[in-house]
Amino acid sequence: MSKDFSTREENYSKWYNDIVTKADLAENSAVRGCMVIKPYGYSIWEKMQAVLDKMFKDTGHENAYFPLFIPKSFFSKEASHVEGFAKECAVVTHYRLKTAPDGKIVVDEDAKLEEELIVRPTSETIIWDTYRSWIQSYRDLPLLINQWANVVRWEMRTRLFLRTAEFLWQEGHTAHATRQEAVEEAEKMLNVYADFAENFLALPVLKGVKSENERFAGAIETYCIEALMQDGKALQAGTSHFLGQNFAKAFDVKFTGKDGKQEYVWATSWGVSTRLMGALIMAHSDDNGLVLPPKLAPNQVVIVPIYKSDEELAKLNDKASEIKKSLEALGIRVKYDNRDTHKPGWKFAEYEFKGVPLRIAIGPRDLENGTVELARRDTKEKATYQQTDLAHKIEHLLGQIQSNLYQKALSFREQNTTNVDTWEEFVNQIEGKGGFVYAHWDGTKETEETIKEKTKATIRCIPLDNKKEEGKCILTGKPSTQRVVFARAY
RNA sequence: CGGGGUGUAGCGCAGCCUGGUAGCGUACUUGCAUGGGGUGCAAGGGGUCGUGGGUUCAAAUCCCGCCACCCCGACCA
Structure with a gap:
């Protein structure tokens, strides 16, 4: 059967590509790095959207839509944000074409934009610029908005669903009167994502926070769900950020409290993307092709x-x-x-x-x-x-199949989760079968970077329910209070 | 952007070294048989050989330029 189709053993990434293209989910388009999502693939995405959209609305959020283009100047307002995205932005510089003397279509140099427009890699800046006029009083808060949109990040190397130059996602952007409320919101949405992953994708996830290195550009805290794929690599399946007052300060969004005092608004943002399609495919599929959990299968x-x-x-x-x-x-x-x-x-x-x-x-x-x-x-x-x-x-x-897929994925993750205490064990594990590796870390950026350089493994997250435990950093031997989760990641 | 590779029918490939009628598998069309795990037989249609130039009586094949895509790195959801 399927003789022209690769197995996971032979070539994992070819196997993945074959499933995506031969199951008619998506294909590469004429535009470098951008995919065409085919009807069958899109109908699965629509199922995901429908479930998530309801979950967002059940937790009090409303949908809205903001522009695709962002004035370049907006990006300079939040320093770490621009630093995080500057290297992968598509920029619109002109607004007109013309026919050259030789008959070719060329950009009309006379139609240069006064200020360049950035195709959004994410919408924090345009949204917070807008929120300034929406928020005056504590009575305007909380503001709980979600947007379904496409975004563009000019990636050097792309893979269908897992990393494309343009992708579809949702981004929630909320504004709150207090720090605590914003933190609670970020945590609540992380739980929504985890719930969705486990109960619909049938994909067990680790809930945790990112280390400083892996944190979202402009966030105080990045919460994430991390899943383990069949080749032992981790996949970040969703993130929820506590943004503090960074964007409120950058875009001057203040409100007057009950006490009559002005204060900056507290923010969160959270998103999942068509990358979830990649997670779904890699989590359950086998050498005979795609395996879909019943709750998301277009045809059950x-x-x-x-x-x-x-x-x-x-x-x-x-x-x-x-x-x-x-x-x-x-x-x-x-x-x-x-x-x-x-x-x-x-x-x-x-x-x-x-x-x-x-x-x-x-x-x-x-x-x-x-x-x-x-x-x-x-x-x-x-x-x-x-x-x-x-x-x-x-x-x-159908119910049995849904829970069987989850159980299978869960036991796979358990079999591929290990504790290590020495550098040698760590390297062996990462370079051998991979998986989630719990190890002590001294908590510094430098150590994390060195580990990444040497092994390509990064800290996927510090689990929320992590138990405290004395130990020594696997690299530096310095004291540590808890293990963190390392893996190679997509 | 560095290293490697590939462009020939919708898809997957051979042919190129040693220049001389463009081929195979699959898919497609038609007919007959078949029908509980990708059915068999027969006939048929489909190609500016990525692109521009050069060498030659003659270029898919040799030479030079360009373009595109893929893989491995650096970067990343």
């Missing part, structure tokens, strides 16, 4: 008829429609594929590759016996089921 069940004659097909059409209706009545997403242009075996392989969680095959034999054949994508088990009460059996199975 596919029904394939097996027949020889038109009469047989007609009977199967009736039975399949009946089954489809009973499933849809329970809110299950079903596709009945009775195309005559492809054979059953072809369809089996196709839907397997595309990760459809459950397949029903039904043929003349089943019509006689009152049965169907059910095949699970996650375990590849096949079994014959009586048609009686089939919809509820399937509903139950």
Whole structure:
């Protein structure tokens, strides 16, 4: 089967690419570093959006939309922010083209912009500039806004979904009257992300904070969720930042409190992107293709008829429609594929590759016996089921598949999480099987940088529920109060 | 931006060294058979050989320039 398709063992990154392109999720576009998200891939993204959007609204947020372009001068207002993004910005300098004498289309040099526009790599600056006029009083707070948007970061090397020059995401930007409230907001949204990752993506995540090195440009504290991929590398799946008063000061956003005193507003921002698609793909898929958790699968069940004659097909059409209706009545997403242009075996392989969680095959034999054949994508088990009460059996199975995927990913993470105490152990682990490596660290930027230089491993996070423990830094031997999580990362 | 590699049918590739009718697999179209795991047989359509120049009677093939993409580094969600 799938002989032209790479396995994880042979070439992990080719395997990933093959799944993305051959399962029709996305492909490279004519524009360097930018992808085309194909209908099947986009429908999974839409599922994610729908769930997250509801979670945001349930926690009191509203959607709004801010411009794609940001005046260059805005970036100079928050020093560390510009430093973080300056090297990867697309800049608009002109607003008109013209036809040159040789017939070619060229930029009209007369149409140079007075001030260049930056294509947003993130929207803090334009949003905080706007918030200045929205916020006067404590009565205007908290301001809880989310935006679904595209952003551009001019990456040197790109990979479908994991790192593209343009990507889709949501960015929440909130304003609060007190420090504590903003910190609580940042933590709340981190929990929303973790909840989403675990209950929908079926992906266990570590919740933690970033070290200073890895912190978002302009943040006081960056909270994150970190997931482990099947090749032992970590993937940052979402971040939530406590921004303090940095942006309020940079954009002069003040409010008058109950006491009549003016104070700068406290801020958060938080985001997840189409990178989650990459996480989803790498977390569960196998050498037979994509594996989707039922909660996010565009089709949860596919029904394939097996027949020889038109009469047989007609009977199967009736039975399949009946089954489809009973499933849809329970809110299950079903596709009945009775195309005559492809054979059953072809369809089996196709839907397997595309990760459809459950397949029903039904043929003349089943019509006689009152049965169907059910095949699970996650375990590849096949079994014959009586048609009686089939919809509820399937509903139950979908639930099982969802939790099985989570459990599998969780035990993988546990098997690939290690504690190390010496430099030698650390290097062996990072360069061997990888995974999350808990080790003591002296807490300095310099040490983290040296470790990164030597091993390519970075501190993924300092877990929120970390237990305190005396120890010695694996590199410098200086005292440490807790272990932090190291890994090589995407 | 440094190192390596590749551009030939929609996709994957051979041909290039040693210049002389552009090929294979797959996909596509048609017909017949087939139908419980990518079906078989037959016929057919599809190419400015990345691009510009040079050498030659003759260039996919040799020479020079350019462009694009991929991989490995540095940078990053």
